[in-house]
Amino acid sequence: MPTTSAPSGAAVAVRGLVKRYGGRTVVDDLSLAARAGEVTAVLGPNGAGKTTTVECCEGLRSPDGGEVRVLGLDPRADAAALRPRVGVMLQDGGLPSGARAGEVLHHVAAMYARPRDVDELVERLGIGSFVRTTVRRLSGGQRQRLALAAAVVGRPEVVFLDEPSAGMDPQSRLAVWELVRELRAAGVAIVLTTHLMDEAESLADLVHVVDHGRVIASGAVPELLAAGADGPDGATSVRFDAPAGLDAAALTAALGPGWTVAEPRAGAYVATGPAGPRAVAALTAWLADRDVLATRLTVGRRTLEDVFLDLTGRHLR
The missing domain is CATH 3.30.70 (Alpha-Beta Plaits)
Incomplete structure (x- = not known):
């Protein structure tokens, strides 16, 4: 299978990452890269180590070994410098359950110096129909759309998207894919984790397949499809x-x-x-x-x- 290393000029570079929980190694000498202006998909079965890897890149977990750099900075030590430059969409949303959807998005936008137009995002992602609904009352797909809007409203240079279209109807999914392609065209580095193979096949410029804590194959989609055929x-x-x-x-x-x-x-x-x-x-x-x-x-x-x-x-x- 094609493989790729983690070049020093990558927007996200992971080299020899190790992460253990209670003596169990869940990420084992893993290396991967994501470049600006590309969608990089990280795929793997449940428990393969992909979510832990991405959480280390987001600064949510500390590695036990190896090196992680996002825009050349350490996600933990340089968290304050990275925060305005990185967007994160977590699978569980991470949104305040008692706030209204519109309030959440305006609050997040106010944290950035040059946020995107909130009304434009509301229109693009169909948030208007539930803008006054509290987060706890949103459907899974509605919550995902709000979380995506919150991740990109600050015009980030790197975006981490965890299962961005999970639970969405086909119309919402199409709107999400169009927004992801727009971000790529604007030069944003997008790291995507998904269990939807057609989503990865449609969007990804580069795919890393992770299993048992290691990258077992990397390459562009056509390379992976052709390998071994x-x-x-x-x-x-x-x-x-x-x-x-x-x-x-x-x-x-x-x-x-x-x-x-x-x-x-x-x-x-x-x-x-x-x-x-x-x-x-x-x-x-x-x-x-x-x-x-x-x-x-x-x-x-x-x-x-x-x-x-x-x-x-x-x-x-």
Whole structure:
């Protein structure tokens, strides 16, 4: 898999980061980088160490080893200098539950010398419909939109976004993605953690995959999709629904060399390999021999989700 180091000129540079909790190492000699004018996605299963890594970058936790620099500064020692230059969107929002949404945003904006126009952000992110609602009464998606607005209202040079579109409807999600792309175009360094592989695939310029406290793969999305693929255009995924519990190993053998078959969710199958008419015919013939009717069968290119599962495994954490 492609890999990348943490160059000294990066907006966020992590080198050899180590973090332990009660003698258990959750981040183990991890290095990664994020550059200005790019979206850097940090992906990993639950418990992989990605949130702890980002919290060290945000100055919320102290490393036990290694070095973290944001805009060339130490997030803990130089917190006062970094605060007006960095925006943070936490997954739980970190917002005062008793305050109204509009009050929160105006209060945060007042802390900065040159804040964005609050009314413009309210309009962009559809906050107007709940601007007078207290935070505790907001839905999960509404709270996420408010937290994103609070993270970017100060015109930060670096923004950390933790699951920015979690719980959002498609319209809200689209508005968030458009704002992220606008920030990137303005030269902001954006560090994104998400479990939505299509979000990372759509937005990220660079992806770091983290597992067991280490970066196990890094690269641009096209590089990751092509790595290890059979054929010039990368491997192809054949996706289909069928009764749960099919013999994936037997189907893999029937399809031949270069193929893998997985059941990431009960009754939902992904066969990945050098697909062509013969391979698809072999797959449907194998199912027909067992009197199994596949539904929603689609053939498409390998996705970032396929890569993620290949790297981190398909078992539950």
